[in-house]
Amino acid sequence: MLTKYSLKMPRAVFGGENSMDNIAEIIQKLNAKKVAMFTDKGLRKLGLFDMPEAVVKASGVEYYVLDDLPAEPSYMAVQAVVDEFKKSGADLIVACGGGSVMDAAKLASILVTDEYGVKELLDNPGMAQKCVPIVLIPTTAGTGAEVTPNAIVGVPERELKIGIVNENMIADYVILDARLIKNLPRKIAAATGVDALAHCIECFTSNKANPFSDMYALEGCDLILNNIEKACDDPNAMEEKNRMQMAAYYGGLAITASGTTAVHALSYPLGGKYHIAHGVSNAMLLAPVMRFNAEDPSVKERLAMAYDRCCHEAERVSTVEEKAAWMIARMEAIVKHLEIPTSLKEFNVPAEDLESLVESGMQVTRLLVNNMRKVTADDARAIYTQIL
Ligand SMILES: NC(=O)c1ccc[n+]([C@@H]2O[C@H](COP(=O)([O-])OP(=O)(O)OC[C@H]3O[C@@H](n4cnc5c(N)ncnc54)[C@H](O)[C@@H]3O)[C@@H](O)[C@H]2O)c1
Ligand SMILES: [Zn+2]
Structure with missing residues (x-):
């Protein structure tokens, strides 16, 4: 019998010198009108978010920033960010952060609906469809969350973390820029x-x-x-x-x-x-x-x-x-x-x-x-x- 295998991947990954500049091309290619940028407060304070933000700003597109996310968030904390994102009407997500930020952004990208939320995906992860394209920019090296179909959330009532797996969460684009991990503690x-x-x-x-x-x-x-x-x-x-x-x-x-x-x-x-x-x-x-x-x-x-x-x-x-x-x-x-x-x-x-x-x-x-x-x-x- 032949070995079974399958592998779904992002549409493109950009690495090396000036890879961050590719965000501008992606915005143009997708004709995005409004970008939701996910990060966390710590990264903003360190100035690491400045790099992708500068490229998005220079592209002239409307954007806003969601940075209110704790590290290793519970499904409720992720839902709060998803709810904020849903109000925005953004048609592209750019997420710059570690696994916590990327996982929250990935869930947001498949949850532009009032019919169900992160909690429902814990039991039925397959039901959500991709709603918004997503660009992932990792700042740790790391979880690999920039390329997996998984998002991991804390479930306090079960004292566990649970992985939600849905292939619609595979990123459209990934940017690997080593400058982001230069000063990683x-x-x-x-x-x-x-x-x-x-x-x-x-x-x-x-x-x-x-x-x-x-x-x-x-x-x-x-x-x-x-x-x-x-x-x-x-x-x-x-x-x-x-x-x-x-x-x-x-x-x-x-x-x-x-x-x-x-x-x-x-x-x-x-x-x-x-x-x-x-x-x-x-x-x-x-x-x-x-x-x-x-x-x-x-x-x-x-x-x-x-x-x-x-x-x-x-x-x-x-x-x-x-x-x-x-x-x-x-x-x-x-x-x-x-x-x-x-x-x-x-x-x-x-x-x-x-x-x-x-x-x-x-x-x-x-x-x-x-x-x-x-x-x-x-x-x-x-x-x-x-x-x-
Ligand atoms: N989706 C997946 O496939 C997958 C795989 C493994 C782990 N995970 C999940 O990812 C989360 C962990 O992600 P993580 O380990 O990347 O850390 P993290 O995203 O939780 O970040 C940890 C801390 O490091 C800080 N930080 C991140 N990058 C930094 C940088 N360049 N310089 C300085 N500080 C920086 C953050 O602000 C945060 O305070 C967990 O919830 C884990 O379960 C997901
Ligand atoms: Zn892991």
Whole structure:
């Protein structure tokens, strides 16, 4: 039987020198009359929003800015921004920010209706159609949200984060401009960079992996394993930052063609209940879950394939066992070097919460089914116990 694969992508991605200028061409091409610009207050204060705003302003089109969005918003906070957007009658969205801003803008692009809102999409994500074209400009490297059909929102009453998947949320245009991540604080660069690594390695070891996702996942993994420390440590390492931006994009493509697995599944309650940043919760779980997964021969084999592609050290290891162990050790070394917390103690999570964590994590069946090694409640308990 032939392997099944499919991959939907944005119409165009612009990167490198002066890529921001492409916004003007897009406005012209789509004959847009009014642009809604999504960002957040922090980015505006830092002056990062000035770059896309200047291009939109210079194009002469009418525009207004929506910046009232907290990081990692709940579905109610996103709905408030969507409601504000709906009043505008804008016919193009330009969103500049991290995953939080981009996800909110993506939801707005399919929710110009009074019939249903973000809450309804939690149960029936497929019903919404694209209403307004969208340009995404990431400022972290990162979530890959600029290219995925997913938007993730907090659901406080379930103490979880939930991913809404609808292919109408795939961006029309993406702009990758490394100047936006030049001064990304090390802590945020580290967490978002490890999130991108998790996307690549999970998608490569997923039940949904296929030749298309493998290509992007491996390239992304190679770029991240060999650039992340320098990109985070040195504000002037523009080549390395540029590579991280591409790797995050590849990670998003890998998610679109494949799917993340138990790292992301078990991470959702940590974001939903304790508001631990998405990248940090994934970084904590990455090695424990990969060690668990590597007990499965198919995962071990895939980790060894990733080693062959990504390890450029002169001193080589040779067995599948050693190669898989090298990959996991390398992931742990990155998390350690970047000083990302590895214990829930740092977030004052009491040990008594273990059972509720297990219960919530096991609800994320959308991603757990992608895990090559079956995860039982006992397995989830053992994994969470390692980071308590
Ligand atoms: N849609 C997807 O496919 C997908 C994938 C993974 C994660 N996510 C979601 O994305 C969200 C996380 O996004 P994120 O990790 O990009 O962070 P974020 O958007 O939540 O931003 C975190 C903080 O970093 C700041 N920031 C962003 N860019 C900056 C820059 N260049 N310089 C200085 N500060 C900057 C923001 O203002 C914010 O305070 C979560 O809700 C997560 O669940 C979505
Ligand atoms: Zn992620």
